[in-house]
Amino acid sequence: MVPIKSLEEKFQAAVDAEIKIEPKDWMPDAYRKTLIRQISQHAHSEIVGMLPEGNWISRAPSLRRKVGLLAKVQDEAGHGLYLYSACETLGIDREELFEQLNTGKAKYSSIFNYPTTTWADIGAIGWLVDGAAIMNQVMLCRTSYGPYARAMVRICKEESFHQRQGFEILLTLSKGSEEQRAMLQDAVDRWWWPSLMMFGPSDKESTHSAQSMKWKIKRKSNDELRQQFVDATVEQAKILNVTLPDPELKWNEERGHYDFGPIDWEEFWNVVKGNGPCNKERLAARVKAHDEGAWVRDAAVAFAEKQAKRRAEANKVA
Amino acid sequence: MNNWPLWEVFLRSRQGLHHKHVGSLHAADEKMAIENARDVYTRRSEGVSIWVVESKHIHASSPDESEALYDPANDKVYRHPTFYDLPDEIKHM
Secondary structure (H helix, E strand, O other), X not given: OOOHHHHHHHHHHHHHOOOOXXXXXXXXXXXXXXXXXXXXXXXXXXXXXXXXXXXXXHHOOOHHHHHHHHHHHHHHHHHHHHHHHHHHOOOOOHHHHHHHHHOOOOOOOHHHXXXXXXXXXXXXXXXXXXXXXXXXXXXXXXXXXXXXXXXXXXXXXXXXXXXXXXXXXXXXXXXXXXXXXXXXXXXXXHHHHHHHHOOOOOOOOOOOHHHHHHOOOOOOOHHHHHHHHHHHHHHHHHHHOOXXXXXXXXXXXXXXXXXXXXXXXXXXXXXXXXXXXXXXXXXXXXXHHHHHOHHHHHHHHHHHHHHXXXXXXXXXXX | OOXXXXXXXXXXXXOOOOEEEEEEEEOOOHHHHHHHHHHHHOOOOOOOEEXXXXXXXXXXXXXXXXXXXXXXXXXXXXXXXHHOOOOOOOOOO
């Protein structure tokens, strides 16, 4: 048997040389576990992410907005499926992943535990939440695990439409009545900080970061990505004529970046721990959908069995 | 030879890329299929990984159904980023 130590060295050498790790390659147990946790959380986030937006499909203000939102929510379901498949290549099955989500054992992105109270929230999600997600996902196209990287390439190709449909919603509101502009500002005020929190704890506090960087699962740190997002977004906010709710936000000539104020990590951890405005509602909706879909899954199996039996009988006769 | 099943061969040309279908061959079992695929399809280092699947396990959509299958996507321009009007100042979105 090859000693683990030399397998680990070989593995790290492949990662360092930018050679992707594929399902049948040897990998350290902790790498596998980290990936299962991260990819499944990512998949769950796509699935739960459908809920806050689904809330507005029936109330979209026009047919154009309705078909756009429908297509977006449909994409999120597809993204969840790409990611669950990538996760299954690591030796965990779909049933177990669903079980982890539905029992609350697995996490999903905390951003989806905030409510969508007005139509402007749908625009803000596209612009800010998808914008933040894209920063992370573009980086993940170069992650070290092959199936994950390939899923991310597919997802990124589709994601651009999501952010643009969000921005178009906001742009329209920005040119609207006083009430519409107020609605836009209110949505930005509520989604800005939670969007910054999406990148996770700061590098100093992040427990998994260093190892994930070494394994090239992550290619940029939480703080780097957050800064990249702030820099891109501040410029876009000017076009919408909105203020971002941070008095400390200003250009720092020396750093070549925008400085921004401290993030309320207490709020972040509180939502992660299950005390956000919608944690219970989201999980309950997920469990309800799963339970109420049981008969569809059962019927599909029964139908397939019946068809197989018929074919077998037909073959016997012939 | 007549009762050797047909196998479809998929190659990964390098780590990080999908396996891609390259052709098929006959072989008595999966081990022989992989060995033959190595000899037939990777003589010039075309692959770093081989998949073989018995052809009878491949289920394909029917060309006759193309219209019914793919037509529904044709009129959904709103699934594309270009459907959304953004000012020129917005770059990379």
